[in-house]
Amino acid sequence: MSKQRKRRLTPQSWLKLLFGQPPAGMYRRPSVYMTGTQMEIEHFRRIRTYDESKLCLELYGGTFTVYGDQMRILSLAAHRITLQGRFVRTDFTDSINE
DSSP states (O other), X not given: OOOOOOOOOOHHHHHHHHSSOOOTTGGGXXXXXXXXXXXXXXXXXXXXXXXXXXXXXXXXXXXXXXXXXXXXXXXEOSSEEEEEEEEEEEEEESOSOO
């Protein structure tokens, strides 16, 4: 029985891994950041519905819904939204046709 050797990285291969390109499609993946009473959602396609208690966003490949109280939009950019309020729960469905 032969033992498997751990493959050591050379400095050159280590730097290549460190500074290499990220996987394809990484920058279009949705991201959600929450801090206290603020939530930031990135990489959505469009807003489906919005009121003080519910925000529904269409993502690439599904819908993301945020439920809460006294929610308001602090900022809105092309593919980024920042909310403030009391967040109760979130839902994700992977079908955009409900």
